[in-house]
Structures are given as structure tokens and as C-alpha cells.
Amino acid sequence: MIEATPYRVLDVGAAKLALHSPIERLHADLDRVYPHLPGTTDSGFADVRVSLLPGSPLRLRGRQVSLWSEGERPFEPYPIHSALPLFEWGSNYLLSQRLNAYLLLHAGVVARDDLALILPASPGSGKTTLTCALNLAGWRFLSDEFAVIDPDTGEVLPMVRPAPLKNRSIAVIGERDAAVLGPLYPGTRKGDVAHFVPDRDSTLARHRRARPRAVMFPRFEAGARLHCKPLDSATAVMRLGLNSFNYRALGPVGFHAAVELARRTKAWELHYGDLDEAIACIETLFASLP
Amino acid sequence: MSPRASAETALLLRALHAPIELDEPGWDSLLRRARASGLHARLAAAQAATPGLPDVVRRHFLSATRIAAYRRKLMEAELFQLAALCDTGFPVVLLKGAAYALQRRRMATGRFVSDVDLLVPAAHLRTMEQALRAAGWRSEALSPYDERYYRDWSHETPPLRFPGHSLELDLHHAITPVTGSLAFDPAPLFARAEPIAGTPFHALATEDQVLHACVHCFHDGDLALRVREVVDIDGLLRELAGQAGFWDRLLARAAELGLQRPLWYGLHFARAWLDCPVPGAVLAALPPPAAPLRRIMDTLVALTMLPGDLDGPPSPGVRLARAAMLARYHRLRMPAHLLLPHLVRKTLLRLRASVAAKKEAPDAGAP
Structure with a gap:
């Protein structure tokens, strides 16, 4: 079989991504946001294999880049300088379609001693900011976007990818000690985007599963007083289902995985306005678990 | 001479009927080809018992199988809801995927369902459409031109959807466009349509x-x-x-x-x-x-x-x-x-x- 197209392979833990692109800026950006991954070009199995190809240089409103997957273009093109956000967003979407061997929650995941804290939330609730801040506070970073749960064992698999910070979160995280951010992409429709780079140890541990210990549903609101409320298991299951990509599609498998997850963990709802207060509260609660 | 498929595509088509042995790069390429043509859940069904499958391939097969099963459940739910409207004086014929599934055909395994197609006699088209609308199905607003295109020149009504459902419902009164060279009176289709046991629906002969x-x-x-x-x-x-x-x-x-x-x-x-x-x-x-x-x-x-x-x-x-x-x-x-x-x-x-x-x-x- 002839494999003419050269692919760059990124092993992010629960999945392997392969991409092909002639756009040099994209590869430079990837070097910055995946600094701890070996740059391999092996031709093994990839869960997602995409090409990011430049559009016509003659387009009046600026050159664009398209993501091609299996000969099709599933998304609208991006401006060419935003090839990295397109790759990150597009490959995550494709993964959400293909990783239905697992229960996929829309959640950040961090861990202490391989015991995982899962932070499921809808967009705009401060999940990414909190996940990044916890990583900077010494927690292992497993994922910002997906909690990948193996229904057979109940374990969570890491998917260590750069976390897209938006607008004010960029400065909030960027100002913290040891924070590493990728390039700034100004003026996407959601505003400015820059990616937080998870630390080296988290990246190296990307194949080490963790056991879920706690679930916390975070909600950031500027100026809000810290309020942390325990949730009973039944409420937690319902809210896990609502924050899942594929809970319905998995049918009984998804239901049992969510029930097991709620049984094995303690769940809280965390309403906060100050990041450090939230982290202190999380540390205390997590340490108090039996 | 025969119409040629590339070696990779020929392999995919062969793999729909017989177990095959491949290394990981080979499976990667085959799965991509299957996805591109919507055949990955069929491939999964055909290769489920193949010994020595790499774990990662097994995982992708499981994923595709679950999605196909989920879409089939969605279709069954749609048909369950439709069944209540089919106590009529005329046959409501299920076409294609819905019929294959209810008739329990082997070839329905791993087939992705994208919509539900119904065929009713032209004389009862309005009645059926009104019954669907009264029960909650809706179509997107069309321009008067598009509306006329569907009504006069097509063989189906504009696609209907129950709010919140992902499957589309197409209501047909013929299986060929009425203005086309293949147009024929569909009466013989209804004459030989067969009831699907245990359901109020019919299937074509x-x-x-x-x-x-x-x-x-x-x-x-x-x-x-x-x-x-x-x-x-x-x-x-x-x-x-x-x-x-x-x-x-x-x-x-x-x-x-x-x-x-x-x-x-x-x-x-x-x-x-x-x-x-x-x-x-x-x-x-x-x-x-x-x-x-x-x-x-x-x-x-x-x-x-x-x-x-x-x-x-x-x-x-x-x-x-x-x-x-x-x-x-x-x-x-x-x-x-x-x-x-x-x-x-x-x-x-x-x-x-x-x-x-x-x-x-x-x-x-x-x-």
C-alpha cells in the first residue's frame, strides 16, 4: 500500500491524532502548544486523520484554511492564521463522534495521586480556567474538554491537549506563575483565544488512567461569593447525563457508567467568583474524602 | 470489461462479506474508506468475530456499532409514534431502511439510518400529511416556488420533522419523479404491498x-x-x-x-x-x-x-x-x-x- 501523504502524529493519551499540512505556521504553533510530545511520523493506527490545506491565495477577504477528513470538509474554513484552533476544535469534534467505546463527558479532569476530580460543565462556566489553574496548583492535568470514562472499569483516561482560554481568562491564567500559553488568536467569533499548555509531567503521564474520586460542577460568576453544595447521587447522575456528548447514544451502557461514576464519587456544585478561593475549597474537600 | 474499484476499495467491499487479516496501518486505511462511504458499522458487523483484531480497531467497531444501534432505536421510536396515525383506510408503506429493519432482514445489521420514508397513494397524500402535521410534525418554511416544485414535479412532499427529533420523515406518493422518463402509475406497487406482521405498516413486495x-x-x-x-x-x-x-x-x-x-x-x-x-x-x-x-x-x-x-x-x-x-x-x-x-x-x-x-x-x- 502506498502512503504518500506525510502525517505528523500526536499521541494525546486516549487517542492518536494524525495531521497533514503544508502550512508552516501550523507546525510552528503545534511545536509551541505540544512541546512535550515527541514529534513522530509513524504510520500506525490513528483515531483521527486530517489534512489542513490552504485555500486560494486570491480570495479577497483573506486566505483561508480547510480541514479535510476522509475526503470531506465537515466544517466551514477558518482564516489561515487560525489553522491551530481549527485543528483543535475539528479533531475534538471528530473524536466525539468516534470514541463511543467510552462515556464522554464535557468536562475538565485533574488528578492527585491518580485519584481524579471531574469538572463537568457547559461552555462559559469557567471549566477551562479552573482546570488550568488546578494544573498550575500542582494537580495532574488529564483533560480540559473530555472526561473519557471506560465503562468496563470506571476509570478515566487522560486526553492531554492544550486548553483553549478565551478573552479575560487568557490574562487570568497567563499571569500565574509557571503558566505557559501558546500563540494568541485574536478575533475569533468567541473573541480572543490562546491555549494553555499542560505541564510536562501531565503529558508524560498521558497513558496512566485515574480512578474518579470526586465530581464538581463549577459555575463562575464575577463577584459571586463562594458557595459549595453537596449533591445527592441521583442528582449527580442526571447532571452527568446532561453534560455528556454520548450519554443517550450509549443507551444502557451510558446509564450504568454514569450511575457507577456517581456511586464511586462524591459530588458538589461549586459557585465561585474568585479562582484562588475555589481552589482552596477544592483542596480542602478533596483532602477530607475518606 | 468491468467498472474498476481501487485495490483498497475492493478490499473494503470484500471485507463486508468475509473476515480479513490486516496490520494496524491497514485497518486505519480500511476504516477511513469505510467511514467515507458510510459503511463502517457494516464493516464492524462483518468483522466482529475476526480473530486477532487490534484493540484500537475493536474500539472503533464498538463505537460504530453503538451509533448504528442508537440510530435504529431513534427510527423505532419514530415508527412507534407513526403507528398511531396509520389506522387508516389506505396502506402506509415503509420504504428502504425502515422496512428492512421491521422485516428483520440480515442486511439491516450495521446499516446507518438517516431518515424514514413513507409511501402512500397519491389520493391520500393530503390526508396523511395533515394527520402528520396535526400530530406535531413540521416542515421548514419553503418559498412558494420550492413548494410548487415539490407538489407538482417531485414524488414526495417537503421533508417533515418532529421538533426535537433528529430523523427526517419523507412522505412519497411515487418512487420515481412524476415528470421523469421513468415515471409510472404506482398503483401496482400498492396492489402487491404486504403487511409487516405485528405492525400497522406495509412493505413493498x-x-x-x-x-x-x-x-x-x-x-x-x-x-x-x-x-x-x-x-x-x-x-x-x-x-x-x-x-x-x-x-x-x-x-x-x-x-x-x-x-x-x-x-x-x-x-x-x-x-x-x-x-x-x-x-x-x-x-x-x-x-x-x-x-x-x-x-x-x-x-x-x-x-x-x-x-x-x-x-x-x-x-x-x-x-x-x-x-x-x-x-x-x-x-x-x-x-x-x-x-x-x-x-x-x-x-x-x-x-x-x-x-x-x-x-x-x-x-x-x-x-
Whole structure:
């Protein structure tokens, strides 16, 4: 079989991504946001294999880049300088379609001693900011976007990818000690985007599963007083289902995985306005678990 | 000569019927080809028991199998809701996927369901549509022109959807466009439709199911990546070939309904691509296209329906073939005095839309 197209392979833990692109800026950006991954070009199995190809240089409103997957273009093109956000967003979407061997929650995941804290939330609730801040506070970073749960064992698999910070979160995280951010992409429709780079140890541990210990549903609101409320298991299951990509599609498998997850963990709802207060509260609660 | 599939595509089509052995890069390539043509859950079903599958391949098969099962559940839920509306004085016929599933056909395993197709007698079309609307189904608002296009020149009503459901419902009163060269009075279809046991629905007679699959496969739109419909035809034929007198009934029915040409194409490509056991005498009994046309169709159909290069956009040859097949579709669908004004109008509207449209990129970072 002839494999003419050269692919760059990124092993992010629960999945392997392969991409092909002639756009040099994209590869430079990837070097910055995946600094701890070996740059391999092996031709093994990839869960997602995409090409990011430049559009016509003659387009009046600026050159664009398209993501091609299996000969099709599933998304609208991006401006060419935003090839990295397109790759990150597009490959995550494709993964959400293909990783239905697992229960996929829309959640950040961090861990202490391989015991995982899962932070499921809808967009705009401060999940990414909190996940990044916890990583900077010494927690292992497993994922910002997906909690990948193996229904057979109940374990969570890491998917260590750069976390897209938006607008004010960029400065909030960027100002913290040891924070590493990728390039700034100004003026996407959601505003400015820059990616937080998870630390080296988290990246190296990307194949080490963790056991879920706690679930916390975070909600950031500027100026809000810290309020942390325990949730009973039944409420937690319902809210896990609502924050899942594929809970319905998995049918009984998804239901049992969510029930097991709620049984094995303690769940809280965390309403906060100050990041450090939230982290202190999380540390205390997590340490108090039996 | 026969219409050629590339070595990789030929391998995929073979893998739908027999276990195969591959290394990880080989499975990667095969799965991509299967995804491109919507055949990955079928591949999963066919290879489920293959020994020595890499874990990662097993995981992708499990994923595809779960999604196919979920879509089938959605379809069953849709049919459950529809059943309440079918206590009528006329037959409500399920077409294609919904019928295959309720008839428990083997070939329905791993088949992705995308919509539900119903066929009712033209005289009862309005009644059925009103019953659906009264029960909550809705169609998108159409311009008066599009509305008229569907009503007068098509063989179906505008697609309906129950709010919040992901499957679309298409209500047909014929299986060929009423203005097209294949148009025929669908009364014989209803005369031989069979009740599906345990349901209020009907299915087409088995020969008519094959003929409809052929018409749908070769006379609908640009035919891009329709190889899965040839896989349907192959699956039906393999399942029905054992029935006594099946091939004779199929030939007689094709002659009666004027569907010999679509049947010829269906048998020809199912045999060429999937090794479908069609007796030579059956194919020989159908009038074939003239040799030059046949050569052109062999090339164009293969380029259009089979997956090509997966690493980027379709090649210029594939794009040209798809455009040619689309032109053929329009030509077969409407006579020139209707078609030309229709295309001019659609082209002007598209131009106006593309000038007005401000295409925006999707959000970065949003799930």
C-alpha cells in the first residue's frame, strides 16, 4: 500500500491524532502548544486523520484554511492564521463522534495521586480556567474538554491537549506563575483565544488512567461569593447525563457508567467568583474524602 | 470489461462479506474508506468475530456499532409514534431502511439510518400529511416556488420533522419523479404491498423493494459515495436469491413497471463490485445500455460512488464525474422545457445568496 501523504502524529493519551499540512505556521504553533510530545511520523493506527490545506491565495477577504477528513470538509474554513484552533476544535469534534467505546463527558479532569476530580460543565462556566489553574496548583492535568470514562472499569483516561482560554481568562491564567500559553488568536467569533499548555509531567503521564474520586460542577460568576453544595447521587447522575456528548447514544451502557461514576464519587456544585478561593475549597474537600 | 474499484476499495467491499487479516496501518486505511462511504458499522458487523483484531480497531467497531444501534432505536421510536396515525383506510408503506429493519432482514445489521420514508397513494397524500402535521410534525418554511416544485414535479412532499427529533420523515406518493422518463402509475406497487406482521405498516413486495433500491441508487442527485446503496442491493439480492422463482419474478416485474434499466445497473454493479451471485442469464435477459454509454457509465459511476483520495478534496476527475451524474439526474428527472427554467432560477438564486452571504467560521474552542 502506498502512503504518500506525510502525517505528523500526536499521541494525546486516549487517542492518536494524525495531521497533514503544508502550512508552516501550523507546525510552528503545534511545536509551541505540544512541546512535550515527541514529534513522530509513524504510520500506525490513528483515531483521527486530517489534512489542513490552504485555500486560494486570491480570495479577497483573506486566505483561508480547510480541514479535510476522509475526503470531506465537515466544517466551514477558518482564516489561515487560525489553522491551530481549527485543528483543535475539528479533531475534538471528530473524536466525539468516534470514541463511543467510552462515556464522554464535557468536562475538565485533574488528578492527585491518580485519584481524579471531574469538572463537568457547559461552555462559559469557567471549566477551562479552573482546570488550568488546578494544573498550575500542582494537580495532574488529564483533560480540559473530555472526561473519557471506560465503562468496563470506571476509570478515566487522560486526553492531554492544550486548553483553549478565551478573552479575560487568557490574562487570568497567563499571569500565574509557571503558566505557559501558546500563540494568541485574536478575533475569533468567541473573541480572543490562546491555549494553555499542560505541564510536562501531565503529558508524560498521558497513558496512566485515574480512578474518579470526586465530581464538581463549577459555575463562575464575577463577584459571586463562594458557595459549595453537596449533591445527592441521583442528582449527580442526571447532571452527568446532561453534560455528556454520548450519554443517550450509549443507551444502557451510558446509564450504568454514569450511575457507577456517581456511586464511586462524591459530588458538589461549586459557585465561585474568585479562582484562588475555589481552589482552596477544592483542596480542602478533596483532602477530607475518606 | 468491468467498472474498476481501487485495490483498497475492493478490499473494503470484500471485507463486508468475509473476515480479513490486516496490520494496524491497514485497518486505519480500511476504516477511513469505510467511514467515507458510510459503511463502517457494516464493516464492524462483518468483522466482529475476526480473530486477532487490534484493540484500537475493536474500539472503533464498538463505537460504530453503538451509533448504528442508537440510530435504529431513534427510527423505532419514530415508527412507534407513526403507528398511531396509520389506522387508516389506505396502506402506509415503509420504504428502504425502515422496512428492512421491521422485516428483520440480515442486511439491516450495521446499516446507518438517516431518515424514514413513507409511501402512500397519491389520493391520500393530503390526508396523511395533515394527520402528520396535526400530530406535531413540521416542515421548514419553503418559498412558494420550492413548494410548487415539490407538489407538482417531485414524488414526495417537503421533508417533515418532529421538533426535537433528529430523523427526517419523507412522505412519497411515487418512487420515481412524476415528470421523469421513468415515471409510472404506482398503483401496482400498492396492489402487491404486504403487511409487516405485528405492525400497522406495509412493505413493498420483495421484487419491488429491489427495484426501488436500484431506482434510488442510480436516479437520485449527484450519487456521490452511493456505494452503500449498491451494498443494499447486493444484501437484498443475497437474501432473496434463495426464494423459488425470485429471479423470474424480478425480471417480469421490471418489464411491467419499465424499470429494466435501473435494474440492469443495480445487478451489474453489485456483481462487479461485490461479487453478488447474479445468474448470468438474468443479466443477459435485460436490455443493456449501448456499448459507448456503458463504458461512460462504468467510469463515471465508479468515480462518483466509490471513495477516492481521502487525504484532501475530491480530485478534479471525481468532481467532473459528479457534475456529469448530476446533469444526467436532472435530464432524467424533468423534460427540458421544465428543467431549463428551473436550473436558471436555481442558479440565479444561488449566485444572489453567495453574494449576500457572509460566511463565518465556527467558534474556536466550542464543543
